[in-house]
Amino acid sequence: MIYESRIYKAVPGKLPAINARFANHTIGFFEEFDIGIVGFWNDEIGASNQLTYILKFDSMADREKKWNAFQAHKPWQEVRAETEKGGPLVAQVLNSFMELTPYSPEPSMKTTLQEKRIYEAMPGKLPDLHNRFSNHTMALFEKHGIENVAYWTEVIGTSNRLVYMLGYPDLAARENGWAGFQSDPAWQKARAASEENGALVRVSKHSILRLADYSPR
Template sequence: MKRRNFVKSSMLTGAVAGILPASTIEAKQTQNPQNAERQFYELRVYTLKNGRQQKLVEEYFQNAAISALNKLGSKSIGVFTEYLPQGYTKLFALIPYNSMNDFITAPEKMAKDAAYMQAAAPYLNVQATEPAYERVESSFFRAFTHMPQLEVPEKKPRLFELRRYESHNETAGKKKIEMFNEAGEITIFKRVGLTPVFFGEALIGPMLPNLTYMLTFDDMAEHDKNWKTFGSDPEWKKISGMPEYANDKILSSITRTFLIPTAFSQV
């Protein structure tokens, strides 16, 4: 993973209305985010130390977990490995839920699913001397109002970029979320080819407060080209130049990880 601090600017106050681009305001009015059902997302990161562990965890998702979660209403589950990992790869699992209750009750319901328990046995019944993984880090997110549902890209070879934006306090974190939603950053993303899969505000997990989102590209060349287009976009320059959205006022750091989907990933 690569981590960097953003260059710093100036103070936040002020209102967004009246100085946003007209196209951003129009997009805001037509999205009707208040009427959309916002999903929740669990992001699991499995730390692995060898090929045996990777095979065991991948087979657990492929043969047991994905189908069991699909039956419970969690569709479009993504399973990814790192692109050009440093050391042994980590496994990333993105699981959407339609409600917080679905997340809470899923383990108990899966434990009562005989087909799941049988298929998951090699993973669930390992001995402490030969664990399936070293540890699992889990984060839980609520979808943004202006992208309330996970959007599955075309099924073809793709590169994914997972980005985490950390803020120094909750107020600053909310301001960055406002920048994506009301100020129109998500709309600009989609227009310039930064194709999002999900945006989520972290409710539980490490490095709070943070927001996390995932983008997808054909390859690294498209990634570099589309980010360059975004950086020079006039509407983005106008929004990012507003004092209330200065990086040093709302962001402490960014972490990005490049991922590739497994053969059985539904994203």
């Protein structure tokens, strides 16, 4: 299974129109072409002007076949033309292709607030990072009320990244969960043991996201 993460950076003021087009049209076309949907999110924190969504396909060949058919679909072309009479809605598209790690659950969400985190591993340390998550971190997240949604690695290029998504009931639960996790002696012990020969993560990035009202759950 291949997952595609797509981020649409909207033309200023056009994010509501992008969300409306997905809600009223695009999701239906995706379903028509059997394009799997994990979810659609808007940023929860900060003055954001972007939409994040994740799709899934059987393979890269399956992705190319279905995506090309969707883009060539006349009803979609008509909707796009109609919604862009006043100009384009999307200024930039960022996408990446991923596959689930062996220890990842199948992506599903019991919560409506998610956190997407990207870890750039130190050179040669990605396997150690995977081991720490699979053997320690995931169970500790659950212990502290943090939902493990999914864990991915990128499949195109020489990536050294771990991409994962967590879930929370609300922002307060996020803060409480992370405070409990980071102060847990079991986590501190696991981290110290895994970093005896140096840190595993070079750079980390995260964004707090809320499922769009129209997103499948």
